[in-house]
Amino acid sequence: MARILVVDDEIGIRELLSEILYDEGHTVELAENAAQARAARLRFRPDLVLLDIWMPDTDGVSLLKEWGSQGLLDMPVIMMSGHATVDTAVEATRIGAIDFLEKPITLQKLLKAISAGLTRTVVSPVAVAAARAPEHVPDHSQPLTTVPISTVAQPAAPVPGPGNSLLGGIALDQPLRNARDEFERIYFEYHLGRENHSMTRVSEKTGLERTHLYRKLKQLGIDASRKKHS
Numbered sequence: 001m002a003r004i005l006v007v008d009d010e011i012g013i014r015e016l017l018s019e020i021l022y023d024e025g026h027t028v029e030l031a032e033n034a035a036q037a038r039a040a041r042l043r044f045r046p047d048l049v050l051l052d053i054w055m056p057d058t059d060g061v062s063l064l065k066e067w068g069s070q071g072l073l074d075m076p077v078i079m080m081s082g083h084a085t086v087d088t089a090v091e092a093t094r095i096g097a098i099d100f101l102e103k104p105i106t107l108q109k110l111l112k113a114i115s116a117g118l119t120r121t122v123v124s125p126v127a128v129a130a131a132r133a134p135e136h137v138p139d140h141s142q143p144l145t146t147v148p149i150s151t152v153a154q155p156a157a158p159v160p161g162p163g164n165s166l167l168g169g170i171a172l173d174q175p176l177r178n179a180r181d182e183f184e185r186i187y188f189e190y191h192l193g194r195e196n197h198s199m200t201r202v203s204e205k206t207g208l209e210r211t212h213l214y215r216k217l218k219q220l221g222i223d224a225s226r227k228k229h230s
Helices: 011-023 034-044 060-069 086-095 107-118 125-132 176-194 199-206 210-220
Strands: 003-007 027-031 048-052 077-081 099-102
Touching: 003 011, 003 034, 011 027, 011 107, 011 210, 027 034, 034 048, 034 060, 048 060, 048 107, 060 077, 060 086, 077 086, 077 107, 086 099, 099 107, 176 199, 176 210, 199 210
Parallel strands: 003 027, 003 048, 048 077, 077 099
Antiparallel strands: none
16 A cells, blocks of 8 residues: 555545545545645655645646656656646646546546556656766775675564554454554544544644544544543
């Protein structure tokens, strides 16, 4: 599953796409403008970005061009718009977008574009320019210090087992969707208890908008009311 950043100034579009992507097992981050998208791209390190073209502060094509010029276009970007012209779509793909989806977006086209995007290797314009630059000739007059790979300490991966706190008692011999629901139930119940069922604080901690948070809790069968737990 992948980390996907959705950038769109319409809350309805953001919530719809996040619901679909969550159901597909992806991790989703939402941004409503270019400023939030910049921060999310650095913090979240998305595997793919769904980027709306028409936004109030900085339009999607300008943001795409900015990422490309700064060497930050190292993930596939799929542009979205309900009003873009063919020229705009061509310009976006020329800059570095891998696809363009016209709103309203059908589920089949969305999932097909994402699946194709996640299998592609993206090379940023800056990386291309660097590859075309004259080859650097090393100075062999100075000794080189090398460290064998085998001597570099590697972080130990957690070993699955009954006592592993990362598993939280979740059975691994079940469908992924069921295991994910169990994890999300534990995750949201933890934050609800920690924040004394304050939906505002839980929304901030989990990074979900309140509307989506309520819908997610209802889907998981979690009673979010404060009275029952006070």
